């Protein structure tokens with residue numbers, strides 16, 4: 001190949017590569033910053049963890065995925081709910097957070113948590129999920145439609161996806177439209193992924209929406 005043609009090929013390949021949308025985490029933080037933020041007592045209280053768990057109605061033996069598990073606040077609490085026989089997949093894109101979760105699990109003698117280093121557009125799970133839980137995460141995902149379609153592919157036929165996120169005019173991102181996901185928009189992405197809303201909880205939070213989706 002002539003030098004001129006070779007240069008043209010390289011330039012073309014570069015143009016194609018740069019034109020691909022590179023997936024990333026929106027509003028990224030270091031693991032240490034996430035740990036300090038996520039574990040603050042005010043936030044923990046605002047999560048209404050046990051009320052949320054009750055709404056999820058997790059059964060023994062189920063396979064639950066905590067998508068964007070962070071420090072494992074929910075992962076650790078899902079663990080006893082799936083016993084005996086079930087597993088909790090803690091999915092995150094930050095390996096240090098997964099290490100943090102597994103250290104806590106080991107300290108507490110928990111053996112049914114499996115860490116999963118997900119990709120930005122794909123949680124990379126086994127095809128056996130009964131419930132995927134996404135709390136305070138969807139707005140950090142850049143290609144939400146792609147992610148939800150991939151996630152839906154890992155559900156069992158009766159599998160569910162539970163989403164909790166901030167109402168666009170509430171929470172810390174109310175002045176950042178790029179970090180907002182509305183219930184209506186999410187329901188449209190879910191519909192494209194073959195899921196419909198089956199339960200909606202309006203009584204738990206004033207600043208967040210909480211919907212469970214399942215296959216049609």
Ligand SMILES: C[S@@+](CC[C@H](N)C(=O)[O-])C[C@H]1O[C@@H](n2cnc3c(N)ncnc32)[C@H](O)[C@@H]1O
Nearest residue numbers: 025068069070073092093094120135136137140
């Ligand atoms: C605000 S924290 C919420 C953590 C946890 N769900 C909670 O409520 O305590 C957002 C988490 O989502 C993770 N995250 C961001 N983008 C992600 C993606 N594409 N896939 C999986 N996790 C992601 C971040 O690393 C971070 O741990």
